[in-house]
Amino acid sequence: MPTIVPIDAVPAAMHEELLDAVFGDDRTTRTAYRIREGLERLAGLSFAALDDDGYLAGTIELWPVSLTDEDGRQYPLLMVGPVAVAPSRQNEGYGRALMAAALGAIEGPATAENPALPQVLIGDPEYYDKWDFTAAPTGGWDTPGPVERHRLLVRCANPAVLPKRGMLGPWRS
Secondary structure, eight states: OOEEEEGGGSOHHHHHHHHHHHHOTTGGGSHHHHHTTTOOOOGGGOEEEEOTTSOEEEEEEEEEEEEEOTTSOEEEEEEEEEEEEOGGGTTSSHHHHHHHHHHHHHHTTOOSSSOOOOEEEESOHHHHGGGTOBSGGGTEEEOSSOOOGGGEEEEOSOGGGSOSEEEEEEOOO
């Protein structure tokens, strides 16, 4: 059973080693990194999973990004990822536990009057559809690098509030 802790409880070097092991040492050149360029992760929504022996098995990070429409209006989103599970611990429930922790933290303070911000990620639709992530609303969205369209996913209580077209990037206040 994974133990979920705040990501800041894990030494940064261990986290970086895990990310390199999962995604390769060229991971920072990927589009997802460009979308959140210059941002700090949201520590209160980012977690680590430890195995029964206290070893780092996985991490999840969330970031404050936006979708900027054609008129320059920003729509705030939460970018989920990377979701990283050590290759030796995959298919053991760590990814599901990390997603449950992060989405639970997002939804905890949400109300009907103040719903959770939409969440966006780049990932496998077959895996993330269990949390209602879909590519349906993202067809007209642009990214600052290449992306496989079917892998650009969003989760939103009411997708009609999202612009049909826009550019994903860092949230700029």
